[in-house]
Amino acid sequence: METDKIEEATSNAVDIYKGLACSPSVTRGEISFGDNTSLTTVTSIWSQRDIERSENVKFSRSHYISQENHIEVLARSAPTELKSEVWNVQSPSGKLRVIIRSVKSDKQDEKQYIEIWNTQNKEKNIDVKSLDIHGKIYDQDGHFGTLQWSKSEKFLLYVAEKKQPKTESFFEKKPESNSDSSKDPPLRGEEHVFREMWGEQFVDKCHPVLCVFDIEAATTRVLDTTKVLNTEMDMSAGQAIWTPGDSGVVFVGWTNEPFKLGLIYCPQRRNALYHIDLESTTCTQLSEKDKSVRSPRFTPDGKKLVYLQNATYGPHMTCANLIECDWASKNLTTIVGDCFQGEDGISKFPGIYSLEFPTRCWATDNKTLFMSSTWGSKVDIISINIETKTVAKLNEDAEVGVWTVLDVTRDMILASYANPSTPPYLRLGVLNLKEDATYSITWTQLDTPSRISGIKYKINTHTPTGEKAKDHFSNLKYESILVTPTSESNVKPPLVVYPHGGPHSAIVCDFMLYIAGLCKCGYAVLLVNYRGSTGAGKDSIDSLPGNVGTQDVNDVQGAAEEIIKDGNFDKNRVVVMGGSHGGFLTGHLIGQHPKFYRAAVMRNPAINVASMLGSTDIPDWCFVEAGIEYNQSILAGVEDYKKMWERSPIKYVKDVTTPVMIMLGAIDLRVPPKQGHEYYRALKANNVEARMLVYEGNCHPINKVDAEADAFVNIVKWFTKHLSSP
């Protein structure tokens, strides 16, 4: 009986996953205008899981829109699969397009090409290797990658790996003395020197440099920032943009010394904004010392430069500041600073929580920009007027979900919208300037949303109660999102408690494949944005470091008990799952509340912060979350390790009785797999049922198509097994 139930649930989970995995996500969007000013084209790039090919398939779509009186979709193109495109950027006039193509030979060695297309055909094709001046061109990695047309459309600005000198063994036969002396001789004995990369998911990115490609001459110039900065400081450069008139380049420079800390999900790494004048090759620092900056953008008239800024070290994601640099005087002004919420919770603007501005983000007024930003448990479109320093929300309150600004031009906004029951779809809006100098917008849906039936969701607000109200942040509210199946059955659905990772991130009302899948399999899911999450004010984030393992655990448990008290769920059918810091919290929850959860799933869990310190790409995280101030010269002492261990789930493993399934990405550099092994061994030593799955070739997210699919079905199978047993 039990086996049949498990088999049936597993087979059902496979079918449900296959159906939902077809939902594509939008990765880029662009509004363009041909010669015919009444016709607007919207080009969008999508990514979709292909389980049979075990890869993410990329494709483009186009919408052709009339704008005579209002937005009317005249035609839609069929999806076109994009093979091997790393970049695809239209020139400012729309007459040209550059594509960076990456082609793998059957021997799997990768070749890259720079392709220049006009509106009829491919004009130029350059084999990057033949330039023999740099390594691989960087992709859109969210930190370094860039590809920008100059206004003149004669040059391209991009980032590539610095060319490495050839190396050879000491025992290699020396060449004849009359060999070509123009070539640098290979370095002997350097073949095995350690080359430090930028950590998790940046394992092939060591030393990015700025490159200016002359299209006519088909030659590239590498801007060696070490020289122009007149310093020996080894620097990684990225996020480069042209200055007005193409006379220079503004870029973000990261110091490589004393050692590199993991970069992904960590926009507080020390760096600076620089300006290189291409004629004189002088280089000056634009931003303040000892800050972390990102996403520089000029106003269309070139008079102002804005960028996002955070303090260095400290919590890994926090409230960002918007800084304005007057281009003529280079004077800096803070337009939007830190926001502290206190009792207000998220009723008022909680601050900027975003990694970057859209590539094009300005209204034609040259003073209002539009961006997406996390606001509580959702993502809204906000407008920021850099003259009046005012922030306003653009989308309506009723449209709770995730709004992503894809492109802004000629007072039109291309955005995608999604929510837990609706995969992302495109909307095109026309901005209307109001009397108070803010904007309203008139949206048109470019497609009919494909809403998934049987799923409903609501946002709950929680206030710390009982013991939890004793901590000095008890005035801070926090949220959860409850996603529930809408089946007519009068059987109370089982509840999955799901704390997010980070800890300084947030789960937002987005379309999430696993959450929709669990819901379609009959589970309700409680996604908890405990205090310390982003989107709820800087004081919420600052409340958690030093209190992990208690405050965050109490918040998740408090939300779960509150929801169960409502009577819609059976308190004997509650399970828990989480990844990374969410796995850390899963370990604490089953250790501190041993009888509350029927089963647990941990994905790349942080188990013992003390043992993680020496192997993670973010050792600073171990200090910061244990409440220890970090700098790169710190060395952990006994008391530091003690603090880290005392806040770790391993401390409570002796009390665990809940069956646990651990899922590991074999090449995770963020939370190394040995963390999961440490917990697995401790459970087995205590005769607790434990199952461990190791996904080869997967890193921190465990998001390769086959691994993601396998993990989902194994999760449903694990929960079904332990909810079926008496």
Ligand SMILES: CC(=O)N[C@@H](C)C(=O)N[C@@H](C)C(=O)O
């Ligand atoms: C906000 C965030 O993601 N923090 C990063 C430092 C991170 O990777 N945290 C790990 C521990 C996780 O994903 O929880």
